[in-house]
Amino acid sequence: MTSLLDLAPGAARAALEAWLAHRGDPAYRLAQLLPRLWRRPVRRWADATDLPAALRQALDAEWPLPSLTLEVRQTSRDGTEKMLWRLPDGEAIESVLIPEGSRRTLCISSQAGCPLRCAFCATGTMGLKRNLAAWEIAGQVRELLLGPEPVKPTNVVFMGMGEPLLNWPAVATALTLLNHPDALGIGARHITVSTVGILPSLAELAKRPEQFRLALSLHAPTSALRLTIMPIEKRYRLPDVLEAVGAFRRRVTFEYVLIAGVNDREEDLAELARIAKSAGAMVNLLPLHPGGAPGLVPASQRRLASFAAGLRRRGVEAVARRSRGLDIAAACGQLRVMRGDAGGEVPPEPHGDVHEPVRVGERSHHPDA
Numbered sequence: 001m002t003s004l005l006d007l008a009p010g011a012a013r014a015a016l017e018a019w020l021a022h023r024g025d026p027a028y029r030l031a032q033l034l035p036r037l038w039r040r041p042v043r044r045w046a047d048a049t050d051l052p053a054a055l056r057q058a059l060d061a062e063w064p065l066p067s068l069t070l071e072v073r074q075t076s077r078d079g080t081e082k083m084l085w086r087l088p089d090g091e092a093i094e095s096v097l098i099p100e101g102s103r104r105t106l107c108i109s110s111q112a113g114c115p116l117r118c119a120f121c122a123t124g125t126m127g128l129k130r131n132l133a134a135w136e137i138a139g140q141v142r143e144l145l146l147g148p149e150p151v152k153p154t155n156v157v158f159m160g161m162g163e164p165l166l167n168w169p170a171v172a173t174a175l176t177l178l179n180h181p182d183a184l185g186i187g188a189r190h191i192t193v194s195t196v197g198i199l200p201s202l203a204e205l206a207k208r209p210e211q212f213r214l215a216l217s218l219h220a221p222t223s224a225l226r227l228t229i230m231p232i233e234k235r236y237r238l239p240d241v242l243e244a245v246g247a248f249r250r251r252v253t254f255e256y257v258l259i260a261g262v263n264d265r266e267e268d269l270a271e272l273a274r275i276a277k278s279a280g281a282m283v284n285l286l287p288l289h290p291g292g293a294p295g296l297v298p299a300s301q302r303r304l305a306s307f308a309a310g311l312r313r314r315g316v317e318a319v320a321r322r323s324r325g326l327d328i329a330a331a332c333g334q335l336r337v338m339r340g341d342a343g344g345e346v347p348p349e350p351h352g353d354v355h356e357p358v359r360v361g362e363r364s365h366h367p368d369a
């Protein structure tokens, strides 16, 4: 049976309206039920004690509310919190909550695992387990509202496990649930979709009227170099991706994990500056996690700073991020990999990291980078 949490607000309203009418319940009940899905959520209908007990029982029987089970919650010394969620079928996903001043950015997953195997990413080592349903994506925010100390994220970034544009139908609904005033009500400009550039879904995202932010996981300024660290380059070539991003008609951020001797050379800097300028993009420079991927060495903090300065000298807005949550393996995929939850496909190789959230204007990428 379809879950009400998998439906956009209009569809959930229609389903409940019809159900109430069929039962002969008064129409005003609808206004009591709908906020319990997302705005003032309950874990189960039995907890909505403003409703008659018989109605709650019927709702739990006919419209059970699925939920994620919190398996691990770790807090870093810098306040970054990492959550490992168990899904109803036993798969596991992660979210990372990054506080910074009055902002609370939640980095969410869109797939369990990821099929794309970027060389610098813990999640990529797992392969794809499965796509998440819309409720499992938006549910990562919903669960925080249900906690003993409810937290409402101010910003959401699709930079956890998975490539969101490989799961477009569910991500499209999840975007509505995150943004719609009758659901979670987070402003579109505070929601960033980060992608390696899956062209068909990128075109769909560009058609959305809401001003969702876009971040491109770039990591290499040329097709040839990108091919060495991101296998997706074989399918969607960088020049085509850049053209699609140009058609997006919104400010875009390039995410760029700096790997010593791989993509941090002067010629990389010059080429990155050229394509960022031509796309009007700002660049988010991210440190590779000190653990690193096999054979990949993080660029030094000094190089990160000088690379950012070099971009700025060439007229490109650039920010060098510092790592967050180093002591809790806060990069996406790390916790699950480290717990041996990767399905035995690969040995644990923690790498990547979470980076400070980006400001409105906004930028980002798969942080597991």
Ligand code: SF4
Pocket (backbone or CB within 6 Å): 114, 115, 116, 117, 118, 121, 122, 123, 124, 125, 160, 161, 162, 163, 196, 217, 366, 368, 369
């Ligand atoms: S960086 Fe993103 S797209 Fe690449 S393997 Fe990791 S999760 Fe997948």
